[in-house]
Amino acid sequence: MASYKFPDDFLWGVATSSQQIEGGRHEAGRSESIWDRFASIAGNIDDGSNPDVTCDHYNRYREDIRLMSDLGVDSYRFSVSWPRIIPEGIGAVNEKGLDFYDSLVDELLENNIKPFLTLYHWDLPQILQDKGGWANRDIAKSFIDYTQAVVNRLGDRVKMWSTHNEPWCITTLGYEEGHHAPGLKNPAEALRVAHHLMLSHGWAIDVIRRASDKSEVGIVHNYCPAYPHSDSPEDHDAVRWFDGFFNRWYLEPLYNGSYPLDAIEDRVRAGHLESSELPFVEDGDMDIISSPTDFLGLNYYSRTIMKKDNSGKAVAVPAAPKEELTDMGWEVFPKGLYDSLINVNEKYQPKKIYIAENGAAFSYDADKNGEITDSRRIAYFRDHLMNAQKAIKAGVPLAGYYAWSLLDNFEWGFGFEKRFGLYAVDPDTQNRTAKKSASWYSGTITSNSVED
Ligand code: FCB
Secondary structure (H helix, E strand, O other): OOEEEOOOOOEEEEEOOHHHHOOOOOHHHOOOEHHHHHHOOOOOOOOOOOOOOOOOHHHHHHHHHHHHHHHOOOEEEEEOOHHHHOOOOOOOOOHHHHHHHHHHHHHHHHOOOEEEEEEEOOOOEHHHHOOOHHHOHHHHHHHHHHHHHHHHHHOOOOOEEEEEEOHHHHHHHHHHOOOOOOOOOOHHHHHHHHHHHHHHHHHHHHHHHHHOOOOEEEEEEEOOOEEEOOOOHHHHHHHHHHHHHHHHHHHHHHHHOOOOHHHHHHHHHOOOOOOOOOOOOOOOHHHHHOOOOOEEEEEOOOOEEEEEOOOOOEEEOOOOOHHHEOOOOOEOOOHHHHHHHHHHHHHHOOOOEEEEEEOOOOOOOOOOOOOOOOHHHHHHHHHHHHHHHHHHHOOOOEEEEEEEOOEOOOOHHHOOOOOOOOEEEOOOOOOEEEOHHHHHHHHHHHHOEEEO
């Protein structure tokens, strides 16, 4: 048995997001979000559910912080619901909406848990979507007003800030493929969306730093490593295409101040751009987007295997037998985390990296004593953490790990059927039950190591 020891100052955490756990749909002046609207349209959420109540964390946050204390986490990554803060999208700040986060942050600090705040984890006020959402450059400006309101109130106590969670998901799932709110299918507009997200990220950095002394500011990207199906040049080109579309489109502007040329050409060929001139980029934008950050947050869940089909199109190949997939249909591939960390570190040299999300959905049956033995989740965490530790040994400046997620929650278009939590949540009683993985994670945090 080998032991994989983490550095003494390694941050252990759990992650959630506002729309997925808070509920409190109408509390204290909160307005409608794009996910409230999206979920109200029949057929959009697989199990027909909506996020009105979810885990009722809005009312139960103290209990949930006790669960975090039981786990022994050093840090909690959560997001703020924009429709609580500026319900009209523009104009008045709703101090009552901020009160909730104020109390949450105080309670975390009293329990010695460092708050790691994400400003945008997908719950845009619907009223801003009615003006075009992220496809409208003015929304990036509204994001700055929202950022200012949050940082003015919480910046004295919150010292870890992420602007956006997963710009690729917002862009492609929301505006290009329509699986996520706002449910649009417009690839040309999606490129605008990506640009405005990254631009608003860049603008926000300075706003946060000025109002939150000695804070760390970054962004969270969902990194997906791609591997070729065969050694053919075509399959290698499919990998290049995927990496450009999914990873480099965001990371190159961030670290190099430019969009990847090959991926621009791919978009021109696909008819999403008229030419390689990007019509939405204005003078100075790329300098703003590439403003130095303090860390890069990476969310890692799985990999993709790519090939070219008979028509020359890059397509993903179903990766693995069913037993190796999670309930999301995602292959369990822990080495992909190691490869991702090494690649990102070599290419972009972020000052620091956090794994801002990592986890797996598995359904469960409680035994007759009500115990939930989620062995596959434990194995998932253990194997990924071993790979994370190896990457640290290889020189990657990985400073922390956030398990997704504290609670079973509203998994976007899938509803409540996909269960990622360390704790199960009974939808009728809202009772939380620790799964076996919770005590396993807690032991890992205490020993600051994993054993294979
Ligand atoms: C990520 C999201 C998070 C959750 C996990 C499973 O893409 O950031 O909200 O849905 O996937």
